[in-house]
Amino acid sequence: MSEFLGSVFWLAVTLGVLVTFHEFGHYWVARRCGVRVLRFSIGFGKPIASFQRDGTQWAIGAIPLGGYVKFLDQREADDPRAVAGQPGEFYSKPPWQRIAIAAAGPVFNIVFAIAAFWAMFVIGRPDYQPVIGAPKGLAAEAGLVAGDRIVSVGGEKVDSMSAAMLAVTQAAARHRDTSVEVAGANGQIRAATLALSKLPPGAPDNAAVYEKIGINAAPLPAVIGLVDADTPAAKGGLKVGDRILGLNGHAIADSSQVSRLLGEEAAKNPQVSLLVERDGRQIPVAIAAERLTRDGQTRWMLGIAWQERARDALERFGPLAAVPAAFEETWKQTASMLGMIKSMIVGEASVKNLSSVISIAEVANASANEGLAWFLSFLAVISLSLGILNLLPIPILDGGHIVFTLAEWIKGRPVSERTLIAGQYVGLALLASLMGLAFYNDIARKLAQVFGS
Structure with missing residues (x-):
């Protein structure tokens, strides 16, 4: 399956599972x-498939981006007076029940998150030990050195490279x-400070920003894991x-040296000489390097990929121990998300951190390829x-419905139709703006990768 088709498929799986669970929360509490x-x-x-059960039409819509639960609602009826007072009418229920129904969808999402973390x-999520390679930029300025193992970031203990880089990001x-x-x-623990305030403005997913931070995983051994067809490596055998x-008489200890030396030597003469070990024998290989463009970068390449390092860290708990771990992870992620929202509102963090379904689809595909635990x-x-x-x-989100219902509960009478309509327009405009900005960020990022800017 191609990366594009894989991204589309796993995005559909993600939205299908999570939207179904969210809407079922509304449905379940409403029925209760x-x-x-x-x-x-x-x-x-328009529904492309549906069936009727217990007075409810269960349907799959033609546009697979979300979902909804439709109640018997006098405000949406053609003849409100005919619907008002009917058994099961939504607005005939007391405010606390309507608040519970509105909150049920998000609550079910949070419950799903806890269950998925558990x-x-x-199952156990395989990862890499947080051991760094030769640092650059801010990491080098902070005094980090190759071989250091990251123990904590911002006071939070980390046990894997993914956790460490997420905290830094x-x-x-x-x-x-x-x-x-x-x-x-030598095992001695020391403290350092990453001066991240020196970073240029923008989102941290920019390659230049990562390079500025300068924390890299320990380099891979120079063992070839993939040879692309019709490239210098394939032609050279x-x-x-x-x-x-x-490479050209220089000893190679790891993969990072190959990339650096190839750029230096091929700039002098594209014809380079390699010494490779194969089946216990040392074999000289002559190859004509080419300037190729990959991921928006043009440089001297051979057309190979390195063999991946075996995962040497595993986050795993027994069924009982996984319960508090799941709650702790949910709390940490919640605090991080709320902190990021606050930072963007006050201007501390760039709105370039907003991502659309394009990024979600890419990450869905990547995580699915990493295995069930990562997905x-x-x-x-x-x-x-x-x-x-x-x-x-x-307004138009569940939180907006809760606020309007709370106002009704406090005032003792419903919010006016005019206020509701105005709120819905404001909510639609705000969501459309946020979605537009998120799509712009993702499209700009993809264009930058293609054109190397």
Whole structure:
């Protein structure tokens, strides 16, 4: 399956699972409160498939981007007076029940996140030890050295490279200096400070920003894991499993040296000489390097990919121990998301951190390829994001409905139709603006990757 088709497929799986769970939350609580549910739809638009059960039409809409639950509602009826007072009418229910129904969708998303984190911990999420390679930029300025193992970031203990880089990235998004504890080769722990306030404005997913931070994973051994067809490596006879020992007479210790030396030597003469180890024998190989463009960057390349390092860290708990771990992870992710929202509102973090379904699709595909535990982790984070987003007090979102119902409860009478309509227009405008900005960010990022800007 191609990357594009894989992204589309896993995005559909993600939205299908999470939207269904969210809407089922509304449906389940509504039925417990005696509200009549007319339709439960996954997707919008004309139903492409449906069936009737218990007075509810269960449907799949033609546009698979969301879903909704339609109640018997006098405000949406052609003849409100004929609907008002009917058994199961939504607005005939007391405010606390309507608040419970509105909150049920986001709450179910949060419950799903906890369950997914629990399953992830029980299965075990493989990762890499947080050992860094030769640091650059801010990491080098902070005094980090190759071989250091990151112990904590911002006071939070980390046990994997993914956790360490996530914590650094979150601090970088807010341009906050952050403390890092590392254990050196001798095991001695020392503290350092990453001066992330020096980063240029923008989102931390920009390659130049990552380079500025300068934390890199320990380099891979120079063992070939893939040889692309019709490239210098294929033409020169390199094979998967070959270990590169030398380049133009220079000894090679790891993959990072190959990339650096190839750029230097090929700039003088594209014809380079390699010494490779194959089946216990050392074999000289002559190759004509070419300037190729990959991921928006043009440089001297051979057309190979390195063999991946075996995962040497595993986040796993027993079924009982995974329960508090899942709650703790959910709390940490919630605090991080709320902090990021606050930082963007006050201007501390760039709105370039907003991402659309384009990024979600890419990450969905990547996490699915990493295995079930990683995909469950991704589902948990997206589900939690949906829950938090829907609880924001924005009209047309669940949080907006809760605010309007609370106002009705306090005032003792419903909010005026005019206020409701105005709120819906404001909410639509705000959401459309946020979605437009998110799509702009993702499209601009993709264009920058293509054209190398």
